[in-house]
Amino acid sequence: MRREETVKLISAEGFEFVIDKKAAMVSQTIRNMLTSPGSFAETEHGEVTFPEISTTILEKICQYFYWSLQYASGKETEFHIEPELSLELMMAANYLHT
Amino acid sequence: MSNNQKKRNFQIEAFKPKEVVDPKYAEKTWKILENAIHEIYNHIAGGLNLEELYHNAGGLNFEELYRNAYNMVLHKFGEKLYSGLVSTMTLHLKEISKSIEAAQGGLFLEELNRKWTDHNKALQMIRDILMYMDRTFIPSNHKTPVHELGLNLWRDNIIHSSKIQMRLLNTLLELILIERTGEVINRGLMRNIIKMLMDLGPSVYQEDFEKPFLEVSADFYRVESQKFIESCDCGDYLKKAERRLNEEIERVSHYLDAKSEAKITNVVEKEMIANHMLRLVHMENSGLVNMLLDDKYEDLGRMYNLFRRVPNGLSTIRDVMTSHIRDTGKQLVTDPERLKDPVEFVQCLLDEKDKYDKIISLAFNNDKTFQNALNSSFEFFINLNSRSPEFISLFVDDKLRKGLKGVSEEDVEIVLDKVMMLFRYLQEKDVFEKYYKQHLAKRLLSGKTVSDDAERSLIVKLKTECGYQFTSKLEGMFTDMKTSQDTMQGFYTSHGAELGDGPTLAVQVLTTGSWPTQPSVTCNLPAEMSALCEKFRSYYLGTHTGRRLSWQTNMGTADLKATFGKGQKHELNVSTYQMCVLMLFNNAERLSYKEIEQATEIPSPDLKRCLQSLACVKGKNVLRKEPMSKDIGEDDVFLVNDKFTSKFYKVKIGTVVAQKESEPEKQETRQRVEEDRKPQIEAAIVRIMKSRRVLDHNNIIAEVTKQLQSRFLANPGEIKKRIESLIERDFLERDNADRRLYRYLA
Known part of the structure; x- marks a missing residue:
């Protein structure tokens, strides 16, 4: 995959998730980060660090991004959320404007 | 988290809620953001790479700024964040304002434009990092969203700053003036600045630019049009006005708000056209009348297109055209020289009509109201000359005798259609009928008609125009001709042998009433002829009993x-x-x-x-x-x-043919026409009264006039006489109570 089309999301613990830009842009916050006219550091490097999101949650978030793309294109499947993650996920969602 | 809707249904507590124990937390966080805003402005203004900034600013990145703003809002410091933003931005804009004010001369607009672009960019970035505030804090606290706030601040601090406001307006107006004088200006820059004003809200564009622009334009065009009208003829003036108008429309399309087009064209129209309309139309040697005379289709078209834009413009043209046509037409129909040759007289009318038809179709967009004006003018002046019906009939006569020889059928139709058009203008259609009948009779009896088809086609046209009644007698004439042919054939088959070598006779038996026969004295025929005629008479009466034959030797x-x-x-x-x-x-x-x-x-x-x-x-x-x-x-x-x-x-050997009627003959025809009208008027009165039973005088006059309009213009005095005559004959009676009321007696 070419670098321009992917973005690296880094969790609080330092785990790196390389995902498609298209998927990442499901988050309005990330979209703004990457498209803002001034070249922010994120745009320059193609990586975003989330010091307040844990690896487990970020992984789930990445899964959600892809699921959401599929859902939007008409493939209606269930997205399973483990109950113990739900609170944290919701807070992350608010943060990411997803 | 599966969708936004669900999420908004309940309030979410802070993500990873850390207890804000640090009382300076808000202050510290705001400092970071304030710094970032400064950096953004400076960076953009200085063209710095943000990466350097990122390093210089000690590791600030979008995520961090966003997170800080996010946390400030979550921790109920939204108000502090918002007011901080306002004051920081205002601070920057004041500086920007100074730098714009300092720009010299022509650089002013460029500087303004550049700063505007920068501000927009910065605003975008600031909005992005403060997005969370934009999304949650601002709607719930009824504050102005960040983007709009940025525009408002720009408007208040830059555009409305005392040192910029007037300078900006003057610069813009001056540039437009320069462009109007024919020089090239930087339209791209103009477009950007105007776009800025429009972005700041319609009221800014209108108040700070459009209104003064329109005023200045009005002044400009008032002066210019005055100058032009003193120095140019009408055609040139219109060309100039048209060019100005197009220039303004083009200007709008290049760098003004599309909504301004109607307003600025309105200004040009008013100043250049409406205010000078009458003077233009009546301009000596080049005004409307001269254009009409010289068939200046282009100028006329231009005048039409320009004048139609202003109120009363077209009616002004129309009125002048109408009175011009009426005047020339009146001259034409009353010119004694013209009256000498009826054919040429009618040809002149046709030429005149063609001329204006062409003008209306080429220059006046086939405007219905103009066509109507043309028609009514023709109707007006054709009827000024009481001999018009006679002359039109003579024209047809001439065409049908010889004029149409060797002309194709379509052309014949064209000529006939034109004649019909003139015919339509006639008020005294019955007079035309009278003459037409005379001329047709002469044509038929002398065998002079060129084309039977053309004759019949004209009759059909008259029929569609005026109804069956009008042409029944004319058609009867054709029938008589046909039956006469058959009769003569029959006569010669039965008597041919005994007649031998004597003179040949061709009799046309004409139905009395259909033909315009004059009671005439029969002359003495030579003996050979009268014998033959006698034979025919006995043959004819033998086959048709109960008829009377009288010889019309004059025909x-x-x-x-x-x-x-x-x-x-x-x-x-x-x-x-x-x-x-x-x-x-x-x-x-x-x-x-x-x-x-x-x-x-x-x-x-x-x-x-x-x-x-x-x-x-x-x-x-x-x-x-x-x-x-x-x-x-x-x-x-x-x-x-x-x-x-x-x-x-x-x-x-032609008899000295009665081309035009002589004065006594004319009187006679007129008298006969008047005589013929009487029964028609009476019939109309009776028809009307039969259905209405009771009607007052004025209404009868109106109804009768309307009914007879297709044939002639009934004279009210004559109608009154007819009513009286009908009362005498017990068809009608006057109402006893109201003397103006008439009652129908069955």
């Missing part, structure tokens, strides 16, 4: 074979009267006028005309007259002209 023609002194033989085509006269010379060498009159009993004016054409027309003078003179005297003596020669075998 016939004859072909004579004549041998002159030196043996030259000719066939002479003459009228019946002339035939009678010539036959006398079979038995006599010389005859005096009196003798001829006695022998033939032709009415004296007819006889004089007939002798004149036999003896006085050069090249056709089969008779010789003593003494030689132009006119026929009662004491003249006539001889056969033995020296008569002609290069043709057949010689047609």
Whole structure:
């Protein structure tokens, strides 16, 4: 995959998730980060660090991004959320404007 | 988290809620953000790479800024964040304002434009990092969203700053003025600045630019149009006005708000056209009348297109055109020179009509109101001359006699259609009918009509125009011609043998009433002829009992074979009267006028005309007259002209044909027309009263006039007389209570 089309999301613990830009842009916050006219550091490097999101949650978030793309294109499947993650996920969602 | 809707249904507590124990937390976080805003402005203004900034600023990145703003809002410091933003941005804008103010001359707009672009970019970035505030804090606290806030601050601090506001306006107006004088300006820059004003809200654009722009433009065009009108002729002026108008429209499309187009064109229209309309139209030597005279389609079209934009513009053109057509038309129909030749007279009318039809179709966009104006003008002046019906009929007569020879069918139709168009303008259609009938009768009886199809086509046209009643008699004439042919065939099959070599007779039996016969004295026919006529009479009455035949010798023609002194033989085509006269010379060498009159009993004016054409027309003078003179005297003596020669075998001797009617004849026709109108008016009154039972005087007059309009314009006085006559004859009665009311008596 070419670098321009992917973005690296880094969790609080330092785990790196390389995902498609298209998927990442499901988050309005990330979209703004990457498209803002001034070249922010994120745009320059193609990586975003989330010091307040844990690896487990970020992984789930990445899964959600892809699921959401599929859902939007008409493939209606269930997205399973483990109950113990739900609170944290919701807070992350608010943060990411997803 | 599966969708936004669900999430908004309940309030979410802070993500990873850390207890804000640090009382300076808000202050510290805001410092970071404030710093970032400064950096953004400085970075953009200085063209710095953000990466350097990122390093210089100690590791700030989007995520961090966003997170800080996010946390501030979550921790109820939204208000601090918002007011901090306002004051920080204001601070920057004040600085920007200073730098714009400092820009010299032409650089002013460029500096303004550049700063505007920068501000927009910065605003975008700031909005992005403060997105969470934009999303949650601002709607719930009814604050202005960040983007709009940025624009408002820009408006208040830059555009409305005392040192910029007027300068900006003046610069813009000056540039437009420069462009109007024909120089090139930086339209891209203009577009950006105007776009900025529009982005700041419609009121900013309107108040700070559009309104003064329109005022200045009005002044400009007022002065310019005054200058032009003093120095240019109408055509040039219109060209200039058109160009200005197009320039303004183009200007709007290049760098103004599309909504301004109507406003600025309105200004140009008012200043350049509406204010000078009358002066333009009446401009000496180049105004509307001259354009019409010279068929200046382009100028006229331009005038039409410009004037239609302003109120009353078209009606001004129309009024002037109407009065011009009326004036020229009036001159035309009352010019005694013109009246000498009816054919040319009508041709002039047709040419005039063609001319204006062309102008209306080429220059006036086929405007219906103009066509109507044209029609009403023609109607007006054609009816000024009471001889128009006669002349139109004469024109048709001329065309149908000879004018249409060798002309294709379509062209015939075109000519006839044009005639019909003139006919439509006539108010006295019955007068036309009268003349048409006379002329048609002459054509049919003398066999002069060129094309039966054309004749019939015209009748059909008249029928569609005026209804069956109008043409029934004309059609009857055609039927008579046809039956006469059959009758003659029958006569010759049954009597042909006994007639032998004698003269041949062709009788046309004409139904009384259909034809415009005049009660005429029958002249004495030569013996051979009267015998033959008698035979025909008995044959005809034998097959058609109960009819009466009377001879119309004044309308016939004859072909004579004549041998002159030196043996030259000719066939002479003459009228019946002339035939009678010539036959006398079979038995006599010389005859005096009196003798001829006695022998033939032709009415004296007819006889004089007939002798004149036999003896006085050069090249056709089969008779010789003593003494030689132009006119026929009662004491003249006539001889056969033995020296008569002609290069043709057949010689047609025309009677001095009544081209135009003479004055007494005219009076007579008029009288007959008046006479014919009486029963028609009475019939109309009775028809109306029969259905209405009771009606007052004015209404009767109006209804009758309306009913008879397709035939003639009824004279109210005449209608009144007819009503009285009907009352006398017990068709109507006056109401006892109200004398103005009439009652129908069944």
